[in-house]
Amino acid sequence: MPKKRFMVSGGGTGGHIFPALSIANELKSRYPDAAIEFVGAEGRMEMDRVPKEGYKIHGLPIVGLNRSSIAANLKFPVKLIRSVAQCRKILKEFRPDVVIGTGGFASGPLLYVAQRMGIPTVIQEQNSYAGITNKRLGAKAKAICVAYEGMESFFPKDSIYLTGNPVRPVIVDSHASKADALVYFGLNPEKKTLLVLGGSLGARRVNEAVEQIMPWAEKAGLQILWQCGKLYYKQLEQRIGDNPNVHLHAFISKMEMAYAAGDIIMSRAGAGTISELAIVGKPTVLIPSPNVAEDHQTKNALALVERKAALLIRESEIDERLEADLERLLNDEPRRKQLSENLKKMAIPDATTRIVDLIEPLIG
Ligand SMILES: CC(=O)N[C@H]1[C@@H](OP(=O)(O)OP(=O)(O)OC[C@H]2O[C@@H](n3ccc(=O)[nH]c3=O)[C@H](O)[C@@H]2O)O[C@H](CO)[C@@H](O)[C@@H]1O
16 A cells, blocks of 8 residues: 655644644544645744654745734745645645644645646644635645634634644643642742743743733742743843742643643643643633734634633733732632533543544545
């Protein structure tokens, strides 16, 4: 039998890279001799993360459109044309059976060219609101794997499959105990832990909010395990100094440990993080980023709030509400329990399997 060949593209941020890697790993476990290659955007996170997982990645010169500066977009058409030409060459040489896109700059040109060459494509849309690129590509995709209901407004109804977002097996099958996790991060077992997640790149406004509530947290007996993002780490480390109540990290590699350590979680509302939070099922306060396309993080968060599965604080409400809401949650065990139970009901632990089940019939 000829070797199966898959091309995967997803990048820019962890939210697109981790699902792409989960799908690739599941394909690899079903077809151990399959050839799997990635396509990413030069200079972005995937160019580093994907080879670390053992996969070859091709880098395209593609960039995102800059929403705030028209001048910054002058080179965009040239980069797009060059990326499209490069994709044509890569696809002709690699001849994949299926091309899978999980979003990010590079997956647009790759899936566009694949569709024009008649190669079956599969889209995995993580968010409850689809971006413009996926919407366009959706018309010709063989399957669109989504994590939220009501996606018919973006994609042809017959191609949509509710699969959930892939979550890494280390998180789905985590056996990390709280005691081990506290030791791992050097946390105090006498205190409760507030886990702060700023998304794969960190979030400035969330970091400012944490600085604001630090004195309150200490008084309330709450220590802070804080993932602040690579960009903000150095500055925050200097400002915070030696504070035993605060444990600052640029990026946490062992997220299963972080989830096991937290009693309450305060987080951005990226779709991948939300899918993981549902599996973990801890009381959560979401602070969505208002700076993402079509405000999709707020929409992701609202899907949880409607099911009483998480609390939502908008950035504009941080000053007036954050401390009070956390205090109330900390002192209200039944509420924490109710949030956890409702959140767990939203978990889809076998999302990756469901997605690869849809890819299989398209091979060959
Ligand atoms: C600013 C931005 O554009 N955010 C988008 C990005 O979010 P972002 O890249 O933050 O992605 P998600 O929240 O979806 O997922 C983050 C992933 O990174 C992992 N992680 C995070 C921090 C860390 O220290 N260690 C770690 O491993 C998490 O476990 C998770 O698997 O993609 C998401 C999925 O399309 C979107 O919903 C977000 O709106």
